[in-house]
Amino acid sequence: MKRVxxxxxxxxxxxxxxxxxxxxxxxxxxxxxxxFDTTFAGALSPDPGLRFRTTAKVKGFDPVxxxxxxxxxxxxxxxxxxxxxxxxxxxQAAAESGLLSHYDxxxxxxxTGCACGGRAADEEANRHLYTxxxxxxxxxxxxxxxxxxxxxxxxxxxxxxxxxxxxxxxxSGTHAIGLAFQMVRAGIAPAAITGGYEAxxxxxxxxxxxxxxxxxxxxxxxxxxDRDGMTLGEGSAMLAIEPLDAALARGAxxxxxxxxxxxxxxxxxxxxxxxxxxxxxxxxxxxxxAQSGADDAAGRVGYINAHxxxxxxxxxxxxxxxxxxxxELAPHIPVGASKSLxxxxxxxxxxxxxxxxxxxxxxxxxxxxAGVTEIDPAFNxxxxxxATRPLAVGKDLALSNSLAFGGLNAVLALxxxxx
Amino acid sequence: xxxxxxxxxxxxxxxxxxxxxxxxxDTTFDELQIDSLDKINLSFAVEEMFSIEIPDESxxxxxxxxxxxxxxxxxxAAAPPDAAAS
Numbered sequence: 001m002k003r004v005x006x007x008x009x010x011x012x013x014x015x016x017x018x019x020x021x022x023x024x025x026x027x028x029x030x031x032x033x034x035x036f037d038t039t040f041a042g043a044l045s046p047d048p049g050l051r052f053r054t055t056a057k058v059k060g061f062d063p064v065x066x067x068x069x070x071x072x073x074x075x076x077x078x079x080x081x082x083x084x085x086x087x088x089x090x091x092q093a094a095a096e097s098g099l100l101s102h103y104d105x106x107x108x109x110x111x112t113g114c115a116c117g118g119r120a121a122d123e124e125a126n127r128h129l130y131t132x133x134x135x136x137x138x139x140x141x142x143x144x145x146x147x148x149x150x151x152x153x154x155x156x157x158x159x160x161x162x163x164x165x166x167x168x169x170x171x172s173g174t175h176a177i178g179l180a181f182q183m184v185r186a187g188i189a190p191a192a193i194t195g196g197y198e199a200x201x202x203x204x205x206x207x208x209x210x211x212x213x214x215x216x217x218x219x220x221x222x223x224x225x226d227r228d229g230m231t232l233g234e235g236s237a238m239l240a241i242e243p244l245d246a247a248l249a250r251g252a253x254x255x256x257x258x259x260x261x262x263x264x265x266x267x268x269x270x271x272x273x274x275x276x277x278x279x280x281x282x283x284x285x286x287x288x289x290a291q292s293g294a295d296d297a298a299g300r301v302g303y304i305n306a307h308x309x310x311x312x313x314x315x316x317x318x319x320x321x322x323x324x325x326x327x328e329l330a331p332h333i334p335v336g337a338s339k340s341l342x343x344x345x346x347x348x349x350x351x352x353x354x355x356x357x358x359x360x361x362x363x364x365x366x367x368x369x370a371g372v373t374e375i376d377p378a379f380n381x382x383x384x385x386x387a388t389r390p391l392a393v394g395k396d397l398a399l400s401n402s403l404a405f406g407g408l409n410a411v412l413a414l415x416x417x418x419x
Numbered sequence: 420x421x422x423x424x425x426x427x428x429x430x431x432x433x434x435x436x437x438x439x440x441x442x443x444x445d446t447t448f449d450e451l452q453i454d455s456l457d458k459i460n461l462s463f464a465v466e467e468m469f470s471i472e473i474p475d476e477s478x479x480x481x482x483x484x485x486x487x488x489x490x491x492x493x494x495x496a497a498a499p500p501d502a503a504a505s
Contacts, residue, residue: 073434073435073436074456074457077460078456078460135463135466135467137460137463138456138459138460138463139456139460142456
């Protein structure tokens with residue numbers, strides 16, 4: 001079994017279109033959540049009929065005019081912005097790690113998470129079809145495939161190894177990174193680029209979420225006493241991962257080590273989560289970490305990047321799961337929730353939160369949960385608020401939780417790397 | 420240059436991010452690196468622009484920009500007057 005480390009990072013997110021911007025915004029607690037333009041092309045009423053007015057959108061993404069984000073015209077016409085976010089984020093991670101010049105293209109895996117596919121492209125094509133019997137462009141199929149970004153990354157990089165996309169709703173990005181980690185650890189893939197991408201902030205998508213009555217009319221405040229729901233987001237994050245010995249041999253910059261992965265299914269309800277399921281995934285990630293050499297894994301956890309959607313139900317169930325999984329340690333472990341900064345980007349969320357966790361471990365500094373001034377005392381958790389906090393001495397592990405609709409849970413265990 | 424020719428040359432040039440001066444009637448798709456997907460997209464745009472339907476067998480025989488222009492002229496000439504006028 002190989003030790004697996006992260007040697008490259010990339011992102012397109014509501015709080016930064018480079019890792020440097022993301023890091024700065026994250027530690028400053030600057031949220032990407034903001035009011036959105038309520039004018040939707042083709043909407044029959046000027047009133048969008050939504051109970052909420054904020055999302056977390058990517059800003060300043062321009063693959064035509066920005067050389068750092070450039071995509072060929074052929075890629076632009078045949079892809080949705082979800083895929084485009086993924087391609088550019090993967091490019092950043094690959095460039096930083098130098099993976100492409102050190103591994104054979106057939107030895108690199110690309111494992112991504114995307115749950116909604118090209119939702120914007122699909123909705124636009126169907127709107128014209130249903131309202132004016134318009135023809136549907138041949139690129140509609142290509143733009144709506146959930147794996148469109150995955151394939152485009154492989155094509156751009158010439159990577160011919162194991163390439164696949166995972167779709168497990170809000171846990172897609174975490175499942176993708178977990179699978180890539182297992183593959184590299186087992187030697188099935190000598191290296192991988194892995195993460196998630198999503199861009200589904202369409203009128204139809206927002207209306208559908210509105211109907212579920214789980215979106216905050218204000219802003220996502222995970223674990224707060226006054227939390228009132230989630231905020232939808234979009235974006236992409238990608239990690240370049242490889243074995244520790246290979247990274248050391250070529251002098252690569254090492255951000256963190258991935259030491260464990262746990263999965264579980266609630267087998268309970270399509271929307272109502274169960275603490276037992278999430279707790280099982282967390283325990284499995286810790287057991288996996290222990291087998292990877294992290295003795296006393298639970299006692300070394302110094303940070304939990306929670307799924308933390310900010311809905312009354314998710315946060316209560318996740319808090320219970322943290323107590324079930326970590327017992328008497330639970331009240332003393334700092335908990336943070338990136339969605340207060342980035343919103344909930346569904347299939348990309350786990351990847352963006354893995355990025356946040358990697359950066360926190362790398363800096364030995366824990367970001368705080370934005371907008372939270374009073375924690376729900378019923379949770380008995382140490383939620384970080386107001387200011388960043390150093391990673392405690394003797395604690396070098398972090399968990400990154402993703403708990404999807406449908407009860408599909410995925411948890412990564414990461415370790416601070418010190419040479 | 421007639422209207423159909425100039426509109427198609429403009430469409431082809433735009434689809435490949437080229438100046439129109441790089442696209443002539445005898446320019447081949449191979450020269451423009453127009454692959455099978457580009458060809459399908461271009462055909463769709465031409466059909467939309469001229470309110471015509473390019474039959475599959477004609478699509479396969481298109482090799483140059485001039486082939487497209489002549490094909491559109493023929494289809495419009497064969498179309499009923501109301502369709503051709505649209």
